[in-house]
Amino acid sequence: MYGMIHQALRDMAIQHMGDAGWAALLQDAGLKQPLFIGMDYYSDETTMTLICLIAERLNMPLDAALHEFGGVWIDFAGASEYGRILQMAGDDFVTFLESLDRMHASIRSNMPKAEMPSFELISVDTEQMQLRYRSTRNGLAPFVQGILQAVAIRFKENVIISFHLEDGGALFIIKRTLHHE
Known part of the structure; x- marks a missing residue:
């Protein structure tokens, strides 16, 4: 990496x-x-x-450390020269998720050795989304979960994110929650 x-x-x-x-x-x-x-x-x-x-x-368990690191990564990347790419990936959470592969392709042009993951937004409705994550690396789903949680917070989305491991990646279930203040 x-x-x-x-x-x-x-x-x-x-x-x-x-x-x-x-x-x-x-x-x-x-x-x-x-x-x-x-x-x-x-x-x-x-x-x-x-x-x-x-x-x-x-x-802490490794999965918890990876999850926390996902949030740290979003803050770090947002403050780096790649912050503009994050901003241009979308004005809302769903658009951002739809743009993940394009964002990674843009980053790859500067980092030719990078083994970027791929993402596919499978379904979206008012209650939940399903996002498929594929990677050549194993064990990073909790890191991705932390990233997704941090991105949701940036877009002021209240969500609960879970995942099911699949061969070569994971399926993320992103449930929208109602937040009452």
Whole structure:
């Protein structure tokens, strides 16, 4: 994965553990460099080692750490040079979901080694949506769930998101909830 992912992981770790905690985590991961270059490519193994160590240090299940990281990723990407791409992906939650593949294709032009997932909005009605996620990477559905939750919040959508694993991905069920204030 590209270094931007690791930069966002650093932000999450520092938020919970401070700079010293991040430095200790890097040492335990066997990584000598304290910085990740955003446009450099790093192995998926490095990424998963870091997220597993963060989960362990925070005493949380890996799925919970991945879910939280999904929200951190949206904040990080939104504040980066890719924030404009996120903004242009849609003015509402449904349009954003429909634009996910186009958004990833646009990002791929700058990151040729990226293994982008694919998304298909299968159904939409007033009560729920179904989104199919496909990826060559296994185990990242909780990360995607966290991303979807963070995006829903950005669009002021009240939703409950669950998923069912499928071969090569997951089917996300996004239920709209009524919010009474």
